Amino acid sequence: MTDNPFPLSREELLKIYQSMRTIREFEERVHVEFSRGDIPGFVHLYAGEEASATGIMTHLRQEDRIASTHRGHGHCIAKGVDVKGMMAEIFGKKIGVCGGKGGSMHIADLDKGMMGANGILGAGAPLACGAALAAKYRGNGDIAISFIGDGASNQGTFLESLNLASIWNLPVIFVVENNGYAESTSVDWAVAGDSYVDRAAGFGMPGITVDGTDFFAVYEAAGEVIRNAREGGGPSLLECKMIRFFGHFEGDAQTYRAVGEVDEIRANRDCIKSFSKTVTSAGVLTQDDLEACDSKIVSLVDEAVSEAREADFPTEADLLTDVYVNY
Amino acid sequence: MSKSSSKVTVGLVANPFSARDIRRVISNATSLQVSDRAQIVMRVLSGLRGCGVRKVLMMPEKGGIIRLLKRDLQRYQQMGNNRFPELELTDTPISGTVEDTFAATKAMVDSGVKTIVVLGGDGTHRAVAKFCRQVPIAGISTGTNNAFPEHREPTITGLAVGLASTGRVPESVALSPNKLLRIDINGGERHDIALVDIVVSTERYIGARALWRTENLRELFVTFSDPEVIGMSAIAGLLEPVSRNDPGGVHVSLDVPEAASTLLQVPIAPGLIRTVGLQSWQRIEAGIPIILKRSSGTIALDGERELEFGTEDNVQVTLHENAFRTVDVGACMRYTGKHRLFVGTPLDLLPT
Numbered sequence: 001m002t003d004n005p006f007p008l009s010r011e012e013l014l015k016i017y018q019s020m021r022t023i024r025e026f027e028e029r030v031h032v033e034f035s036r037g038d039i040p041g042f043v044h045l046y047a048g049e050e051a052s053a054t055g056i057m058t059h060l061r062q063e064d065r066i067a068s069t070h071r072g073h074g075h076c077i078a079k080g081v082d083v084k085g086m087m088a089e090i091f092g093k094k095i096g097v098c099g100g101k102g103g104s105m106h107i108a109d110l111d112k113g114m115m116g117a118n119g120i121l122g123a124g125a126p127l128a129c130g131a132a133l134a135a136k137y138r139g140n141g142d143i144a145i146s147f148i149g150d151g152a153s154n155q156g157t158f159l160e161s162l163n164l165a166s167i168w169n170l171p172v173i174f175v176v177e178n179n180g181y182a183e184s185t186s187v188d189w190a191v192a193g194d195s196y197v198d199r200a201a202g203f204g205m206p207g208i209t210v211d212g213t214d215f216f217a218v219y220e221a222a223g224e225v226i227r228n229a230r231e232g233g234g235p236s237l238l239e240c241k242m243i244r245f246f247g248h249f250e251g252d253a254q255t256y257r258a259v260g261e262v263d264e265i266r267a268n269r270d271c272i273k274s275f276s277k278t279v280t281s282a283g284v285l286t287q288d289d290l291e292a293c294d295s296k297i298v299s300l301v302d303e304a305v306s307e308a309r310e311a312d313f314p315t316e317a318d319l320l321t322d323v324y325v326n327y
Numbered sequence: 328m329s330k331s332s333s334k335v336t337v338g339l340v341a342n343p344f345s346a347r348d349i350r351r352v353i354s355n356a357t358s359l360q361v362s363d364r365a366q367i368v369m370r371v372l373s374g375l376r377g378c379g380v381r382k383v384l385m386m387p388e389k390g391g392i393i394r395l396l397k398r399d400l401q402r403y404q405q406m407g408n409n410r411f412p413e414l415e416l417t418d419t420p421i422s423g424t425v426e427d428t429f430a431a432t433k434a435m436v437d438s439g440v441k442t443i444v445v446l447g448g449d450g451t452h453r454a455v456a457k458f459c460r461q462v463p464i465a466g467i468s469t470g471t472n473n474a475f476p477e478h479r480e481p482t483i484t485g486l487a488v489g490l491a492s493t494g495r496v497p498e499s500v501a502l503s504p505n506k507l508l509r510i511d512i513n514g515g516e517r518h519d520i521a522l523v524d525i526v527v528s529t530e531r532y533i534g535a536r537a538l539w540r541t542e543n544l545r546e547l548f549v550t551f552s553d554p555e556v557i558g559m560s561a562i563a564g565l566l567e568p569v570s571r572n573d574p575g576g577v578h579v580s581l582d583v584p585e586a587a588s589t590l591l592q593v594p595i596a597p598g599l600i601r602t603v604g605l606q607s608w609q610r611i612e613a614g615i616p617i618i619l620k621r622s623s624g625t626i627a628l629d630g631e632r633e634l635e636f637g638t639e640d641n642v643q644v645t646l647h648e649n650a651f652r653t654v655d656v657g658a659c660m661r662y663t664g665k666h667r668l669f670v671g672t673p674l675d676l677l678p679t
Binding site for chain 1: 343344347348349351352353357358360361362389390391394423529530531532533534535536623624635637
């Protein structure tokens with residue numbers, strides 16, 4: 001038996017690999033399916049950013065709440081939302097996790113603690129504050145995570161949420177997933193102050209920047225801010241510097257990116273490749289372990305697409321359901 | 328002021344990303360805001376110009392420092408206040424990584440700068456030291472656990488660098504030699520340096536880079552060990568103080584506290600005092616390679632995990648003396664006071 005030099009067991013490492021690979025396979029497949037014209041609406045793909053969602057979600061309990069973004073598939077999968085239900089939702093089918101009425105940008109599964117992807121930039125931050133306030137009142141150690149992009153971090157809702165979280169000392173983590181572009185605008189042109197850590201400091205909370213393409217960097221940093229929040233230490237901001245393999249949305253010609261940029265990052269900054277190399281070179285997982293995992297994931301996503309294609313769309317009568325909630 | 332002083336160019340590397348790591352949460356470390364870093368650079372520039380340095384060659388970056396500098400310098404210029412040197416950027420790429428520092432340092436050395444001023448932590452200084460050759464560096468701490476750069480008012484550092492760069496304080500007074508540690512894996516297949524400390528830990532991943540789990544530490548090498556600093560070198564500093572100017576360094580063998588022969592309380596990060604387990608420690612001499620006892624793990628250079636190694640790797644550490652030079656700010660200013668260099672001499676300012 002090889003000594004395990006990681007803070008995670010072999011089984012946990014395999015589960016993490018499975019989560020990252022499922023996100024990648026899911027997104028690569030949505031990319032293909034969308035190009036065929038069978039998916040309604042827009043999709044924003046998370047491929048390349050898997051280490052962030054998985055590094056954070058590995059620390060969460062099912063009861064912990066997350067508020068996602070328009071680029072939410074990765075967050076959903078890492079939080080445990082059913083992959084087949086997600087694919088059906090993206091295809092707009094009745095068997096989808098939201099009955100086919102939400103689509104890519106509104107996938108939600110409250111049973112899994114996933115409060116929803118969100119088509120409105122910056123709208124998740126106040127929701128996460130609400131969930132964190134509820135958790136604080138319950139006193140059970142639950143926390144909330146607000147994922148937000150670098151562009152949305154300029155929204156008033158985000159800045160107001162930082163203020164609220166700080167004055168109420170809420171157990172919430174603001175994760176700025178900085179992939180360098182707000183749609184097509186570089187952060188160099190769009191973010192005053194230039195540092196999210198500085199923004200956090202302005203609201204009296206600690207901020208950390210990590211390499212969001214390194215699972216272990218995210219995992220370690222997230223572990224500390226989450227522990228801090230669970231123990232009553234209040235909110236923190238975690239900036240994950242990351243990259244996206246695809247455009248802002250499917251169909252984005254990406255003329256704002258340098259020639260060869262995507263090829264370079266796919267070759268040299270792929271978080272799944274670096275994770276695989278780290279765990280196999282340490283002898284904790286083998287290439288066979290990973291390949292066995294890969295084939296199961298390909299089958300799962302194949303089935304998800306087939307079932308989604310064959311499923312029915314919602315009916316007109318479904319338009320009038322799920323509109324109001326009784327408390 | 329000598330005529331030649333107007334031709335003197337000083338290099339400047341300001342890291343916008345230091346002090347952003349996990350120690351903001353696991354300890355009570357603070358982060359220096361980008362606007363504060365820009366003001367530090369302005370103070371350095373003011374000191375340099377006051378001593379006759381007319382041109383500064385700076386590393387380009389997109390972290391915000393240069394944007395704020397340009398705004399401030401333009402405002403002063405519009406006011407007719409030219410008490411700052413001309414600022415030029417090296418023609419080097421911007422990636423937001425340590426590669427920027429490497430490239431900019433090389434460009435500065437190639438262009439003939441007299442000195443390089445560095446704003447950052449131990450890691451930033453290490454990056455500059457790797458490529459500065461015989462060009463002296465002057466450090467200003469904007470990092471977290473900084474043992475290498477001194478904590479000092481940047482205006483004074485700017486003045487001292489100006490005095491040293493223009494030759495008003497002789498080299499024999501102004502410059503100090505420094506030690507460094509070199510690490511070689513498999514006979515130099517992979518190699519790197521550290522200015523203060525090399526730490527071997529059992530963790531087999533780089534992760535969030537900073538070191539704070541003291542139970543995982545196994546070996547420590549230091550160039551100097553100051554009991555007044557925080558961080559890994561403080562372990563040696565509290566056992567065997569060795570100054571920057573003393574010959575040799577220190578090698579400490581560590582273990583989990585339960586298995587250790589001795590326990591030591593150490594301030595390993597701001598506000599964070601932890602117990603480390605000790606097995607032994609000894610002074611080391613320059614030029615004699617020491618093979619690591621640990622067969623696999625991670626090697627941290629100046630407080631940040633940088634290199635992974637396994638059982639197949641042969642890893643050795645060697646201390647080097649007189650490896651690079653730094654500006655001795657205190658010595659420069661004492662010389663200035665003793666020789667009254669600023670008395671009766673108008674500062675080399677353009678008319679305002």
